[in-house]
Amino acid sequence: MKRVRVIPVLGIDRGRLVKTVRFGDPRYIGDPLMAIRIFNDKEVDELLVADIRASKARREPDHALLKRMAGECFMPIGYIGGVATADQAKRIFDLGIEKVGLCTAFLENPSIVGELAGRYGSQSVMVCIDVARSMIRGQRAVGCSGTRPSRMTPEEAARSAVEEGAGEVLLHSVDREGTFTGYDLELLRSVVRSVAVPVVPLGGAGTVDHLAAAINTGASAVAASSMFVYKRNDVRSILVNYPSKQELERLVANNPGSEVP
């Protein structure tokens, strides 16, 4: 029996654990190392760490912090933020992080995806597609922390990422981020149909039912951030949390048609 991965995403900014709403101003949440320890105890399936402004600020990844995080993380861990070259990716992999996500770099230089996939394998390369809706053109993939729209629709961006060699697509809805209103299932369905690799939605999840809805829509794994750092989706109370084993088993039981046999 295989369980669908439920992936907390930890936003970091200058060494601090932070959280945003619709990619707005980051709010301080706490110490990222403390969060890693708690997620170890909760036996989380997998973690993603996202340096939310590294690309926009043209900043190098925070290697010292990432090294400490990876050193305490006894589960799969991926990193997104400011990686644009093979050398930068190598430094991340050398820390004991096995997956690198490309977002802005993919939009600016798609061939970097293939370069990394050729060297480290497709399973090590995730493309993160941040999606924002513009009044005139509809949904588009955006770069640089949501500030720079591309010409590509989310489906075009996903197809291009997979053609280049991405092993997984993280589909991040800017408009839903931090809102607890559920994933953009229409967007998810359409992107899942466009590519053969696992698609992982991020942005909007507030409940286990939201996770289940995404899995029923074809997500191979589900990612969320706010849900796992706020207590019962109340932004006044910070509490690093993760669904119980029983709740996660419910995800499996409800979803005979997904990746779960």
Add this chain to the structure above:
Amino acid sequence: MIVIVDYGLGNLASVQNMLHKVGGECIISGDPDVIAEAERLILPGVGFFATGMRNMRERGIVAALDHAVLRQRRPVLGICLGMQLMARHGQEGDALGLAWFDADVVRFDQKRMGAAKVPHMGWSVIAPRYDHPVLPMSDNEERFYFVHTYYAVCERPADVLADCDHGYTFTCVIAKDNIIGVQFHPEKSHRFGMALMQRFIDWIPA
């Protein structure tokens, strides 16, 4: 001292992190002399089968490993690609392996898998076939983290220690004598992986 074999591919730091956590003294080395004299070995790896073998040949690691494992009979744990390299042939890049097992490494057959996707990425429960010091039979569910597109097919059923399911049943742990190889990543598998690493450190093969 445990030697984590460095042949230029893979997740060496995470294996080292996990060994430190369970109290195993270890070094990372690609030096054939160090490898040949190791008391205990971990052969990690993530990447392309043919590249792994080419790297090991170019660096003189194949002969050093054969000496330590086959002649000195030192305990060795292969992880992911490190396990696959213990087979005689890998489909990925059509290359010969270390040939410690009469096994071939083949790609998941999408036609037999239904909705399951390749690569197999995520947590799966494994089913041991018999009791082994590194992987004892247990009433509790043992789950591990997998990321792979290829797996080993053993010619001798006795070499298969545990099975797993992804679309169909495949071999996920191979073992004989002083050698054990796992397709999953114990270094990324919480307490399940920690316990396995601990048992490997303590293992004295018969």
